[in-house]
Amino acid sequence: MHAKKHGLRGSICVVGTAVTLAATPVAALDFGYKGRTENKSVAELELMTPVELNKEASEVCWGVVEFHKRELLSEARSYIETIGRIARKKQAGKAELEI
Numbered sequence: 001m002h003a004k005k006h007g008l009r010g011s012i013c014v015v016g017t018a019v020t021l022a023a024t025p026v027a028a029l030d031f032g033y034k035g036r037t038e039n040k041s042v043a044e045l046e047l048m049t050p051v052e053l054n055k056e057a058s059e060v061c062w063g064v065v066e067f068h069k070r071e072l073l074s075e076a077r078s079y080i081e082t083i084g085r086i087a088r089k090k091q092a093g094k095a096e097l098e099i
């Protein structure tokens with residue numbers, strides 16, 4: 001009985017996701033990195049946790065690679081490098097606090 005409940009719940013989740021995606025306008029499903037205009041400011045990035053910084057960089061990278069947006073590659077690389085500098089700065093500050 002327990003396994004059947006999870007199976008039903010899983011089926012409901014899949015159906016619910018499909019219905020949500022079907023009802024979402026196509027413009028809202030335009031995934032991928034769109035360029036410099038989407039970049040967060042350095043001040044915003046500095047407020048993010050290491051996990052959030054990692055997610056931000058991953059989404060940019062994935063958005064360029066997955067959607068074959070080669071024209072945005074240099075902008076994405078520059079932004080990811082900025083995120084990396086901020087993450088390293090945070091890590092160095094954390095190490096200083098632990099000493």
